Amino acid sequence: MTDRHELILTCPKGLEGLLLDEATALGLEEVREQTAAIRGFAGLEVAYRLCLWSRLANRVLLVISRFATENAETLYAGVHAVDWAEHLEPSGSLAVEFSGRGSGIDNTHFGALKVKDAIVDRLRTNSGERPSVDKLNPDLRVHLRLDRGQAVLSLDxxxxxxxxxxxxxQQGAAPLKENLAAAVLIRAGWPRIAAAGGALADPMCGVGTFLIEGGLMAADIAPNLRRERWGFSAWLGHVPALWNRLHAEALARAEAGLARPPLWIRGYEADPRLIQPARNNVERAGLASWIRIYQGDVATFEPRPDQNQKGLVICNPPYGERLGDEASLVYLYQHLGERLRQACLGWEAGVFTAAPELGRRMGIRSHKQYAFWNGALPCKLLLIKVELDQFVTGQRSAPNQRPAEAEQAVELALLSEGGQMFANRLQKNLRQLGKWARREGIECYRLYDADMPEYALAIDLYRDWVHVQEYAPPRSIDPEKAQARLFDALGAIPQALGIPREKVVVKRRERQSGTRQYERQASQGEFLEVSEGGVKLLVNLTDYLDTGLFLDHRPLRLRIQREAAGKRFLNLFCYTATATVHAAKGGARSTTSVDLSKTYLDWARRNLSLNGLSDRQRLEQADVMAWLAEDRSEYDLIFIDPPTFSNSKRMEGVFDVQRDHVALLDLAMARLASAGTLYFSNNFRKFVLDPQIAERYAVEEITQATLDEDFRRNARIHRAWKLQAR
Structure with missing residues (x-):
């Protein structure tokens, strides 16, 4: 066997240049980059050293043959031609990995099978002994890469x-692979900073991968020093004496490194469930005396051990995957920027992110950006020098400016021109509608409803909370532009309204069908008590697309309250029974509320109890149409606000408001007392009231009278009618 081998080192996409530099420093010669790999030449000692010391590679492949192949037969022949007795005993085990396609081989499993057959047939003895297949821990792991008619056969x-x-x-929900974390640290300059005695801090450390990889580098510990089994362990070409010498040298370097005074390496994690797993990982890496991990969130992150210590802040903020994550991400980046500006002056920072547009929310310019791939997800590493001249405002604070005012100035500077216009519109609306709401004693109202088409949001105030719904942009809008505008809006909302970021809740409202608006989005179970017209109501801003209180029906609810005294009230499709609470508060003789959802009837029960109205209030869980067909009671006041469409599993058939409203109204009017009133409303924008309804009953459209100041700019939010017997 030759003393000089062709070696291929694979790596995550985007790390090729860094791996080339690392491998060259470890002795690999004639190195060239390939896609997600590098190749070069070296002896076995360098191959071992690469296995032991490479922080960036996935695999070290030793090429044993290259040959042209035209089909499965020539592939078999090329593999069979290798003297496999130099590599594996007939009694040994092997695993084959096959990649690529061509030469009539389009199935990797078939290709691997041909390679395996060729090896087994070559090693089969006269007695029939032959290697077995062991995919988990084989004596020899063989890799064949097929590329444009060329087969590259390697040992892993x-x-x-x-x-x-x-x-x-133990790991968190979406951890970085260790070699990617090492690459990020290298790009961020950690080896240079560590050599100068600098500190390392991660304010969102998860299970500690950045910290551990940084500690291994600083303490001069080979990343794979603790690995017990290698691909070459049972390879017949393995030279144990050579490997043992290199391993002993690495052990000595690690002992010397750990004997030095440890650098200041600290991690902070908000999720208490990850603290112990992170500490366990640190312990297993042998770095318990170097790394400390504490529970804490970004807003309280204080990395500086003393005024003179400088170092690197490194982090990988979470990626938004759930409904409403956009707001938390925007504010997370803003908090991070605040902490860097306030507590890390003179430090360097590296932010590894899949949403680089959020980087500008930190209020500090990045002087370099590097592209990476986290699996299939494109990411960027933003490198930042935390210096005054890198702050977006150009200064840390004006001479007489309080810290809070300085931070607000930074946040204002983070907005685009459109974002500042949006903030101005919010403030204008707040001045106008806020005055009206205070005069009328209204705590919950719509502040903004896509007033500026490019910022397609509905923004509602619930006391000191902000509920934001993003309307799904049309397909003609570039998704990246829509996302950037959303981030702009979310950055503007807290500062424009003077409301803390943690009191902003964001949801995305798609074009609805069926009962999706009622589906659970989260499960925090937190309720906020609000008041309206002298009654108290519970809203939930997080768990469902809607909050439990339809703000546009406020005038109708108050009308029902005024008219309910002494009347028998029926609320169909009652949802959380807010109209029922108003009717009972107005002195209704009795109330009956019907809905198919147990969840919302439980909520209704809580609303009634909150107002001391749990007695004499009837709640019915039923399909409204079926219930009306069975009911024989009489009512003086009826309110119906049906969904546009419903196909619940608990009801028979499908309800469609346009198709079924005649039958619905006929059934309900049959239960209405002779001098009674029925209010009918729905928010289906294409709805047309069937003419036969006006032929049978006295009908008056009252839509305009049921729109308060906060909904007058969106006259299509709902339509409403008053029906009475002729």
Whole structure:
């Protein structure tokens, strides 16, 4: 066997340049980049050193043959031609990994099978002994890459991927692979900072991957020093004496590194469930004396051990995947920027993100950006020098400016021109509608409803909370532009309204069908008590698309309250029975509320109890149409606000308001007392009231009278009618 080998080192996409530099420093020669890999030449000692010391590679492959192949037969022949007795005993085990396609081989499983057959047939003894297949821990792991008629046959010296260092047995929801974390640290300049005795801090450390990889670098510990089994462990070409010498040298370097005074390396994590797993990982990596992990969120992050210590802040903020995550992400980046500006002057920072447009929310310019891939997700590393001249405002604070005012100035500077116009519109609306709401004693109202078409949001105030619904943009709008505008709006809302960021809740309202607006979006179970017209109501801003209180029906609810005295009230499709509470407060003789959802009837019960109205209030869980067909009671006042469409599993058939409203109203009018009143409303924008309704009953459209000041700019929010017997 030759003393000089062709080696291929694979790596995550985007790390090729860094891996080339690392491998060259470790002795690899004639190095060239490939996609997600590098190749070069070296002896076995360098191959071992690469396995032991590479912080960036996934695998170290030793090429044993290259040959042209035209079909499955020539592939088999090329593999069979190798003297496999130099590599594996007939009694040994192997695993084959096959990648690429072409030469009539379009199925990797079939390609791997042909490679395996060729090896087994070559090693089969006269007695019939032959290697077995072991996909988990084989004696020899063979890799064949097929590329444009060229087969590259290699032995995998690594075994399991080199990113699996062995210390991370517990991990969070979406951890970075260890070699990607190492690459981010290298790009962020940590080896230089560590060599100068600098500190390392991660304010969102998760299970500690950045901290551990940084500690391994600073303490001069080979990343794979603790690995016990390698791809070459049972390879017949393995030279144990050479490997043992290199491993002993690495052990000595680690002992010397750990004997030095430890650097200041600290992690902070808001999720208490991750603290112990992170500390366990640190312990397994042998860095318990170097790394400390504390519970704390970004807003309280204080990395500086003393006024003179400088270092690197590194972090990988979470990616938004759930409804409403946009707001939390915007404010998370703003909090991070605040902490960097206030507590880390003179430090360097690296923010690894899948949403680089959020970087500008930090209020500090990045002087460099590097592209990476986290699996299939494109990401960027934003490098920042936390210096006054890098702050977006150009200064940390004006001479007589309080810290809060300085931060508000920074936040104002973070908005685009459109974002500032949006903030101005919010403030204008707040001045106008706020005065009206205070005069009328209204705590909950719509402040903004896509007033500026490019900022397609509905913004409602619930006391000192902000409920934001993003309307799904039309397909003609560039999604990136829509996202950027949303981030702009979310950045503007707290400062324009003077409301803390943590009191902003964001949801996305798609074009609805069926009962999606009633589906659970989260499960926080937190209720806020609000008042309206002298009654108290519970709203939930987080768990459902709607909050439990339809603000546009406020005038109708108050009308019902005024008219309910001494009357028998029926509320169909009652939802959380807010209209029922108003009717009972207005002195209704009795109330009956019907809805199919147990969840909302429980909510209705809580609303009634909150007002001391739980007695004499009837709640019915039923399909409204079926219930009306069975009911024989009489009512003086009826309110119906049906969904546009419903196909609940608990009801028979499908309800469509346009198709079924005649039958619905006929059934309800049959239950209305002779001098009674029925109010009918719905928010289906294309709804047309069937002419036969006006032929049968006295009908008056009252839509304009049921729109308060906060909904007059959106006259299509609902339509409403008053029906009475002729």
């Amino acid at each position: 010296l690594s075994g399991h991927s080199l990113h699996q260092r062995g210390y991370r047995l």
